[in-house]
Amino acid sequence: MTTFHIAPLNNDITAALQHKIDSKTKPIGSLGQLEKLALQIGRIQQTQTPALNKPTIVVFAGDHGVAHEGVSPFPQEVTYQMVFNFLQGGAAINVFTKQNGIAIKVVDAGVNFDFNQHPGLVHAKVALGTKSFLHEAAMTPAQCETAIERGAAVVKELHEQGCNVIGFGEMGIANTSAAAVIMSLLCDIPLEQCIGRGTGLDDEGLIRKKVILAESMIRHNKIEKTPLNVLSTFGGFEIAMMCGAMLQAAAAGMLILVDGFITTSALLVAAKINEQILDYCLFTHQSNEQGHSLMLAHLKAVPLLSLGMRLGEGTGAAVAYPVIQAAVSFLNEMASFESAGVSNKA
């Protein structure tokens, strides 16, 4: 497996950054979480004047064999249909990225459809969807490795083009099932608490999803619960690619915008491989999908927004982006007590 060298954040600049934040014309701490964000971004970039360059959201799409077991109210075809929607600019993620000046890249990680060449689509297909993990491992270890490497390659290229802030999104019918099992095994949380309604299962559908996922876990209960085994047995190609992409982004010192339930499950795998990655992550929102709040708590992550969204695609990251811009702007542009001649006596 490729190793990713992720540097721990150097503390040399921390005191100077905190002093700069505290010297701004405002009561100490009054910009709340924005102040923590500014400190983290300054530490990641090792500068008191950070900049957000070429912000990009990469949407990885992949199909899941387990979609055929009735764990999602939507058919598998919706995955490739949504890829066309992304390419035509009609999906929620297109609207929010456009609104906030974020570039978007769509990656075919393993959709069950043969796409023609398209300038907006990166062809990184590992296979035409995973196998159903109810019956066999979703992917082979070699496929998992390939997906991780291809995800890393996408990020490497963006970084070389000057991007230093990258968000991740996904599309893959049934991927809340994959994410729930990954969460249960890697966080050691009972499966029941990790399973939600996904795209909107009714009560009966939710019970079916719970039965199928519990049976799947029993089928594979002999596997050693290493992050890579869990990923290859239950994951999707889009989840594995996001995992590799995130590890590469941290290795390159980029800011990582973490989206909802599925994106966070990819980070969970990445963090179990190298926990240093967490220093580079900004948790953009708390999804309404049951399990996301517990997953975030496991990672000791405080999300920026909580809007009751449960869509994926990277939409939480795109919507939260102006908040991240606000943190950088106040640090760079606000006057200090001294420069503005404002009295700093409480």
Ligand SMILES: Cc1cc2ncn([C@H]3O[C@H](COP(=O)(O)O)[C@@H](O)[C@H]3O)c2cc1C
């Ligand atoms: C039209 C449509 C657009 C979407 N965009 C993201 N998802 C989201 O829903 C799927 C996961 O939910 P489940 O596990 O219940 O299938 C993923 O594709 C996810 O990104 C969508 C789902 C649908 C139907």
Ligand SMILES: O=C(O)c1cccnc1
């Ligand atoms: O939070 C998410 O990422 C999510 C939740 C439900 C369905 N699809 C995605």
